[in-house]
Amino acid sequence: MKPGFYAVIGNSDYIKINNRKVPIWELLEHQPTGWLCSLQTRPEVIPENTPIIWDCGAYSYREQDYPTINGRYVDAYYVIHKYRLRSKAGDIIVSPDNLLMGDNINWRRQFNLENATNFIKAADSLPDRIPMATIHGLSLQEKLSNAIALYTMGYRHLGIGGLVRSASDYSGNLQIIRAIVEKLRSVDSSVHLHVFGLCAPKYASAFQEMNLSFDGSTHARTAFTEGIFLINSGKDIVRYPLSHAPRCLCRVCQMVKKYGINPHYWGKGRNHDSARMAHNLNQLLVTIDNISNHERIYLISGCGKQLYHPAPARELYCSQLFQASRDYVQNLNAKWFILSPLHHTIHPNQLIQPYDKSPHSMSEDERSAWATTVTQQLVQIAADEDTEFVFLTGRLYREKVIFQTRSHGYKTRTIANNLGIGQKLAWLKAQILVNRQQTLNL
Ligand SMILES: [Zn+2]
Missing domain, CATH: 3.40.50 (Rossmann fold)
Structure with missing residues (x-):
């Protein structure tokens, strides 16, 4: 699995032009390393020829006493069945997990371990996919022993989850991530690690240095919920409220302009919002590219x-x-x-x-x-x-x-x-x- 940024796919990541659904990736200057798609979503367009991480979207069922997707109980066998239908060779498939929160934490721990055990066995039936399990723990000690337990089960691709709630604690999160990376790589230097849900430029720069993969949906959240226009500035990104956002000449903005679509418009239709999402993703990808030191x-x-x-x-x-x-x-x-x-x-x-x-x-x-x-x-x-x-x-x-x-x-x-x-x-x-x-x- 390649290190780098995997962008989260939503249900309708396209712009409608002349009755054709133009996927946002066709508009971008840079492509992400891959994409992340949750079983909770049913994307109308999906990227081809690029790796996709498939997961269960644990964040969305975090409040439930036991996890369900579309009313169905989530376990290793259910998700393997779904991954078989939806993923392709080379994709990464993630064992079902539960965030450690609420009253039933011990049950959640048990759920994660049991499903990780069953999942890696069941994944034998999909030999060309890459199985991944997610490390959880309330303390660093628990995360480290969970990481080793998953490695011992046979996982060589491990995700680090549960850090999104504390995303603003940059140095605390990085300390945890570095400790897990060091621990696992001291056992096996070829282990691959992925960080779920953190993609701000200062994280991206640290992850690149550690050779990790990571994902995020900042582009969609800023575009649809917050009404924010992102603009790249060297190795950083600046957030503008739409009313103060500067004119943009990026590839996305240039291309949609021809069709009367304006990423600055708010509340004037889905095409404008989707174009803003594409623009925001493009700015994020330009920033991540600037951070990387490749020739x-x-x-x-x-x-x-x-x-x-x-x-x-x-x-x-x-x-x-x-x-x-x-x-x-x-x-x-x-x-x-x-x-x-x-x-x-x-x-x-x-x-x-x-x-x-x-x-x-x-x-x-x-x-x-x-x-x-x-x-x-x-x-x-x-x-x-x-x-x-x-x-x-x-x-x-x-x-x-x-x-x-x-x-x-x-x-x-x-x-x-x-x-x-x-x-x-x-x-x-x-x-x-x-x-x-x-x-x-x-
Ligand atoms: Zn733009």
């Missing part, structure tokens, strides 16, 4: 008109799109390379003769061979396997390369990819402007 390499296409004489690659191409893309990556102080149909991967300072070759003139086979060479070069350029390749290129320059670099284990991301050339130019210029304003602290 990012930007790739732009060497396209359009060229000078008539040899020049460094960064100056050879004269198209507006190339120049705006170049200014954008230079403004970020990012490491960047140019993809060329003739020269494959070019360093911006490399001296190049003008040439005449476009990916449109290449056959499918030629493009595949070209992508293989480009991928080999990118693998050489990358500092390590955590490197992320960010594509600002057209489709023909990226499709096969993305597929191949991913199969080598690298992260990839495309930005401004659904925009027409005019919109893309406007987007790049707007981003440069915003970045300059932030730098100047205007």
